[in-house]
Amino acid sequence: MSTATPTPRPAALLMSFSTSAGAVVEVSAVDRSSAPYRWTCSAGHDGGRAYASLPFCRDDAKAHAGECLGVAPDPAVVEKVRVALGYRAGWKPNRHLGEIATRLTVWSQVELNEIFERVGGTVTTREVERSTSDGSSTWMATEITLTVVVPGVGPVEVVTDIEDDPEHGYRTDVPVVAVARYRAAAAHCRALAADGDFDGCLPVQDEMAMCRCQLERAGRLDLIGAA
Numbered sequence: 001m002s003t004a005t006p007t008p009r010p011a012a013l014l015m016s017f018s019t020s021a022g023a024v025v026e027v028s029a030v031d032r033s034s035a036p037y038r039w040t041c042s043a044g045h046d047g048g049r050a051y052a053s054l055p056f057c058r059d060d061a062k063a064h065a066g067e068c069l070g071v072a073p074d075p076a077v078v079e080k081v082r083v084a085l086g087y088r089a090g091w092k093p094n095r096h097l098g099e100i101a102t103r104l105t106v107w108s109q110v111e112l113n114e115i116f117e118r119v120g121g122t123v124t125t126r127e128v129e130r131s132t133s134d135g136s137s138t139w140m141a142t143e144i145t146l147t148v149v150v151p152g153v154g155p156v157e158v159v160t161d162i163e164d165d166p167e168h169g170y171r172t173d174v175p176v177v178a179v180a181r182y183r184a185a186a187a188h189c190r191a192l193a194a195d196g197d198f199d200g201c202l203p204v205q206d207e208m209a210m211c212r213c214q215l216e217r218a219g220r221l222d223l224i225g226a227a
Helices: 054-067 075-085 109-119 175-194 198-217
Strands: 012-018 024-029 037-041 103-105 122-131 138-150 154-161
Touching: 012 054, 024 054, 037 054, 075 109, 075 138, 075 154, 109 138, 109 154, 109 175, 122 175, 138 175, 175 198
Parallel strands: 103 154
Antiparallel strands: 012 024, 024 037, 122 138, 138 154
């Protein structure tokens, strides 16, 4: 006597969220009223597991919708970036942090400096506003970006905030910070001089001198075109 194989029931859509890149994140379950729950993203992402709790699944799906920047990265592009930046085998962008293959984050300027010393690139800074996840507190930070042109990919940005806390390992005298601050100060000084504010140039020139000394100690005066 043969037994018919039951036909799998289609998953029922429980809710959905839209991303800024136009993708849709859907939460579903085979049975609307019981686990397991799953979420998937039309950009090719998913939660990677089944959830026993609908609220947990919903919250993760909603968080992903707020971070998703588009389709899953092309493996060939990821590999080119990995090799160019000197990352270990198997590395890939952390999508939960909102990374894509051409815009990455690192923990601190020390890690950023390791990449800079390894592969070079162009360094810039800008002032940005940061906030806690619930928006209860905000502060200004200096974001530093290393841009590396990867053959076959184009510009790849590696970003972090400058932390001035040498007692806990966050040194600011590393070359990647010194050269960024030197160039920013030089541009500011030129703008002040163009406006005839020569007194305003004096503290800016002091900052340039400090950065130059840091680069000289590191043996990297070449980064600012000095002998």
